[in-house]
Amino acid sequence: MLTAHNLSKSFDALAAVRNVSLSLAAGEMVALVGASGSGKSTLLNLLAGLLDADRGTIRLDNEAVAGPKDRLVAGHPQIRVVHQEYQLMPNVTIRENIAFALRYYERTYRDQRVNELLRLCRLEAVQHHKPRETSGGEKQRTAIARAIAEPARVLLLDEPFSHLDLPNRLLIRDVLIDLVRNSTTGPDAGTACLFVTHDASDALSISDQIGLLQRGRLIQLDTPRAVYGQPKNAYAASLTGPVNLIRGKHLPSLGLPALGNPDTEYGLRPEHIQIDPAGTVSGRVERVFFGGRDTELLVRLNRFVALRALVSQTDRRIGDEVRLHIAQDKLLVFS
Numbered sequence: 001m002l003t004a005h006n007l008s009k010s011f012d013a014l015a016a017v018r019n020v021s022l023s024l025a026a027g028e029m030v031a032l033v034g035a036s037g038s039g040k041s042t043l044l045n046l047l048a049g050l051l052d053a054d055r056g057t058i059r060l061d062n063e064a065v066a067g068p069k070d071r072l073v074a075g076h077p078q079i080r081v082v083h084q085e086y087q088l089m090p091n092v093t094i095r096e097n098i099a100f101a102l103r104y105y106e107r108t109y110r111d112q113r114v115n116e117l118l119r120l121c122r123l124e125a126v127q128h129h130k131p132r133e134t135s136g137g138e139k140q141r142t143a144i145a146r147a148i149a150e151p152a153r154v155l156l157l158d159e160p161f162s163h164l165d166l167p168n169r170l171l172i173r174d175v176l177i178d179l180v181r182n183s184t185t186g187p188d189a190g191t192a193c194l195f196v197t198h199d200a201s202d203a204l205s206i207s208d209q210i211g212l213l214q215r216g217r218l219i220q221l222d223t224p225r226a227v228y229g230q231p232k233n234a235y236a237a238s239l240t241g242p243v244n245l246i247r248g249k250h251l252p253s254l255g256l257p258a259l260g261n262p263d264t265e266y267g268l269r270p271e272h273i274q275i276d277p278a279g280t281v282s283g284r285v286e287r288v289f290f291g292g293r294d295t296e297l298l299v300r301l302n303r304f305v306a307l308r309a310l311v312s313q314t315d316r317r318i319g320d321e322v323r324l325h326i327a328q329d330k331l332l333v334f335s
């Protein structure tokens with residue numbers, strides 16, 4: 001549906017987006033993940049038609065999405081964007097900000113739809129406040145409510161959950177999932193959503209595909225399971241969840257066979273290292289990170305190697321000696 005082909009964008013000498021191709025299908029959620037400065041917002045603005053690409057093309061169905069230099073009004077009417085700064089109108093209320101997106105609709109429908117969006121995004125209590133009288137999370141939810149007020153083909157969201165507390169984060173995640181999943185069966189069939197996030201758990205849990213950006217390049221685009229289970233490199237592994245990075249020369253101290261170049265990095269997810277009295281290596285607990293559902297331990301094996309292990313036992317203390325079982329077949333070998 002939305003297809004980008006070989007997109008590139010530089011700011012002077014800095015190549016912010018390099019030769020990126022991707023496509024979004026109707027009913028699909030795609031998460032864009034990358035380190036700060038890796039080009040996520042630039043790519044989002046290119047896809048939205050808000051920034052002119054140096055090279056490459058963008059198409060929505062069969063129509064070219066033009067950049068601002070070729071349009072009277074920047075952007076595309078069927079592509080909605082939520083920026084990191086929200087861009088709310090400062091002098092009108094939250095309610096009026098949302099209603100503005102529905103200004104071409106008849107009054108009764110508009111009022112009813114605004115009420116529905118206020119309820120959906122838990123904004124009823126602040127509907128008569130101006131943006132400056134609301135919290136960061138309320139502003140963020142207003143920007144999202146405004147973006148989803150009427151059906152669109154594409155939603156592009158730049159860190160849509162960054163200011164939300166956990167209950168609101170889960171709420172808005174559900175709102176977006178429902179909207180995107182149900183869009184293919186409704187009369188206005190087919191919304192696709194691409195969202196930028198720094199949070200691996202959001203990317204893994206609600207997207208159909210994760211795109212990983214590294215210094216402007218899309219280094220991996222695949223399902224959450226594939227990206228988490230077979231990350232392309234150490235950077236991809238670290239962005240998608242906790243990982244132990246181990247140099248080849250240290251593998252034997254983990255009871256693993258030496259592989260390839262001694263300086264090559266390998267990865268091991270903490271959940272693949274377990275406390276086991278029959279385990280092949282031993283170490284001393286150096287830190288304990290209580291996580292509610294489980295606990296992560298930092299276990300020092302020797303001067304050079306300390307491993308994070310995800311364990312269900314919550315009674316381990318700093319200084320405890322433990323034996324570890326390492327799932328050898330789960331060693332991440334990067335391409």
Ligand SMILES: Nc1ncnc2c1ncn2[C@@H]1O[C@H](COP(=O)(O)OP(=O)(O)OP(=O)(O)O)[C@@H](O)[C@H]1O
Binds near residue numbers: 014036037041
């Ligand atoms: N208008 C601009 N002029 C010059 N450089 C820019 C401009 N916009 C972005 N950049 C640079 O391009 C690179 C990519 O920026 P971008 O905002 O796309 O990164 P990002 O991945 O969204 O970062 P963050 O996660 O911190 O928001 C950065 O080095 C940034 O400084």
